[in-house]
Amino acid sequence: MEIKPLRYLVSIAETASFTKAAHQLGVAQPAVSMAIKKLEQELGLTLIHRADRNVSLTDEGNKLYQHAKKIVQAADEAILEMSELNGLTQGEVRVGIPSMLGSYYFPPILMAFRNRYPSIALKVIEGGTWQLQKMLEKGELDLSVIVAETLPTSLQAEHLLEEEMRVVVAEDHPFSQLNKVSPAAFFNEELVMFKEGFFHRRIVDKLAEKAGIKPNIGFETNLIPLIKSITKQGFGISTMLSMVIEDDDQLITRSFDPPIWLDLNIAWRKDGYLSKANQAFLEFVCLQGKSVS
Incomplete structure (x- = not known):
């Protein structure tokens, strides 16, 4: 079994289209169709439903897709590692960063890294820590910042920084x-929260579950400026990392009782190949974290 049709199968599964897969792979669409047809003949199985222009995997195709993803990823990593033995570099870092850190902690670090390594491209994916962790496990990211609650056995992590989650209220709120x-007291108020999947929401949900309380969430948004604006105008209270609140925000922060501290780590897959570019980024970020601690 050749790896090329497996690569085609992965792309078809993820785009649900022969045409889009061909465009993504930079090959002619008939070449993709012929390669998949030949693979089906070789295996004696139908891998793809083609009825009514809707392209989807059969049960057999889906099982092969699960193996193909791992095979293609391993092959790409092997090619990269061999290239770097010849002194070549990937020159790209795919890193996942939660929204709060992406907006307030990482910008100067990313700029400093680019200044030191101008030939390395940075691809930053912003999202919730749970989403980013899943992308990392699937090999869609090289590195990701996660909250170290229960680290999966498939990941390895390095401590980055410890940061407090604080209650955020308007200046004239009684909590001030x-x-x-x-x-x-916190859950007795109307809350302005991030959507599910973001670490600060997961912490609040767990806190509510432990207290046996259903949170009264009046606003859900992932836009930090909007959360600040709603809170400042007294339409609810929120919780954010202390680094997010700036002097001119006209907001007050208070610790929880007891305080809530988050252990933030940068993680990567144990079985994945960490390129020289990613190693350089990891070392640089961890060094910056130590200088802040």
């Missing part, structure tokens, strides 16, 4: 007169 805010 308190030193700390209990979970019960």
